[in-house]
Amino acid sequence: MPALSKALLAAAVAPAAIGAALPRSVASGNVGPGMSSIKTARKVDSNAAGHGARAFYNAHLKFGATPPDALVAAVAKGSVVTTPINSEDEAYDAPVSIGTPAQPFNLDFDTGSSDLWVFSSLTPSNERNGQNIYTASRSSTAKQLSGESWKISYGDGSSSSGLVYSDVVTIGGLTAAGQAVEAASRVSQSFTSESATDGLVGLAFSSINTVSPDQQTTFFDTVKPSLASPVFTADLKHQAPGTYNFGFIDKSAFTGSITYTPVDNSQGFWGFTSTGFQVGNNDFQQESITGIADTGTTLLLLPDDVVNAYYSSVNNAQNDQSAGGFTVPCDTSLPDFSFGVGNNGAMITIPGSLMNLGPSGSGNSCFGGLQSSGTIGTNIFGDVALKAAFVVFDSGSQGQPQLGWASK
Numbered sequence: 001m002p003a004l005s006k007a008l009l010a011a012a013v014a015p016a017a018i019g020a021a022l023p024r025s026v027a028s029g030n031v032g033p034g035m036s037s038i039k040t041a042r043k044v045d046s047n048a049a050g051h052g053a054r055a056f057y058n059a060h061l062k063f064g065a066t067p068p069d070a071l072v073a074a075v076a077k078g079s080v081v082t083t084p085i086n087s088e089d090e091a092y093d094a095p096v097s098i099g100t101p102a103q104p105f106n107l108d109f110d111t112g113s114s115d116l117w118v119f120s121s122l123t124p125s126n127e128r129n130g131q132n133i134y135t136a137s138r139s140s141t142a143k144q145l146s147g148e149s150w151k152i153s154y155g156d157g158s159s160s161s162g163l164v165y166s167d168v169v170t171i172g173g174l175t176a177a178g179q180a181v182e183a184a185s186r187v188s189q190s191f192t193s194e195s196a197t198d199g200l201v202g203l204a205f206s207s208i209n210t211v212s213p214d215q216q217t218t219f220f221d222t223v224k225p226s227l228a229s230p231v232f233t234a235d236l237k238h239q240a241p242g243t244y245n246f247g248f249i250d251k252s253a254f255t256g257s258i259t260y261t262p263v264d265n266s267q268g269f270w271g272f273t274s275t276g277f278q279v280g281n282n283d284f285q286q287e288s289i290t291g292i293a294d295t296g297t298t299l300l301l302l303p304d305d306v307v308n309a310y311y312s313s314v315n316n317a318q319n320d321q322s323a324g325g326f327t328v329p330c331d332t333s334l335p336d337f338s339f340g341v342g343n344n345g346a347m348i349t350i351p352g353s354l355m356n357l358g359p360s361g362s363g364n365s366c367f368g369g370l371q372s373s374g375t376i377g378t379n380i381f382g383d384v385a386l387k388a389a390f391v392v393f394d395s396g397s398q399g400q401p402q403l404g405w406a407s408k
């Protein structure tokens, strides 16, 4: 047997044995004097199915072999379209199915938080506004996690809380069995009024999931062992459908190369340090700007010196407290804004047209997409920045989590 296929076979056999979902085995029977029974139950990890296939797939790559089509198909990948909820690209929703039979939802994928929560039959009717609701009793695969609850407060002052179930969650053809589904028994006004959004899919690190007393994993962490590669990508667009992919990098979705930069996940976020910024075609300003990649925040929130440098180049821009921040005349063509990523001089450039978020609600001015991160405690590269890039959220195919940035 040629060495290559032997190596592949070895690679295939081992993980399949390790990863196979062993039957629940629980020691039982009478316990005599001096005897003790130890209950051993290996959790049936229905997401384990992919372990062996992924190891076999990677073994092919490792030895430079082309994985057979059947094997490529066996390693999990997912792809889902995400769409702006309004004309200001305020947030982006994507379709998610939960339960058996499937209950459909439009959820906001949020790399700035780590709870998958949905409006539910527990949400008081006066806190609902047409949202789809999750009804666990109508799902044959729903199991309440007894004694567990969740409660989250977001930086914009919004909040929600409730009870916890495990159920089947499918996103873009990728199924997470036994995913923690957080059913809202209350939501704050801003969630009630956003009728297009039925809840959130948290894609930050599971270390900040709020379920108590037993913290739960994000959808990404649940399916990660079965993915061809432990990554997901965000490709958000201005007033057009974009894509979240899980388990693979679509090389047709970006131009040039992907520049990777290390992630600091000590706070549970996709934290990184940008190398500086550039207003229009002015000189690049070297300045370490530490922040997070947050698909759940609309704006680009950066330090005051950066914000002032940008708007001082815009005639009649003003910091209008009645509008809640910097505004520009709506008919002004705005300069591009670029930020540096990685240590090879790479930059992501946000076209000036995307730096205008439309009428500010005060006079005939328009609200700027770049605002001060002020007292937040972190800089936030939200949708205004992310929609100018193809972003790889890599949880550590190289051990260390990293962010990949490419233009498109």
Ligand SMILES: O=C(c1ccc(-c2ccco2)nc1O)N(Cc1ccccn1)C1CC1
Pocket (backbone or CB within 6 Å): 112, 113, 114, 152, 153, 154, 155, 156, 208, 209, 210, 269, 292, 294, 297, 376, 378, 380
């Ligand atoms: O909204 C949040 C946010 C998300 C999740 C959590 C959290 C606490 C516990 C688990 O998750 N806490 C937040 O605050 N932003 C964005 C933001 C926007 C505006 C002002 C402050 N911040 C977090 C990612 C930075």
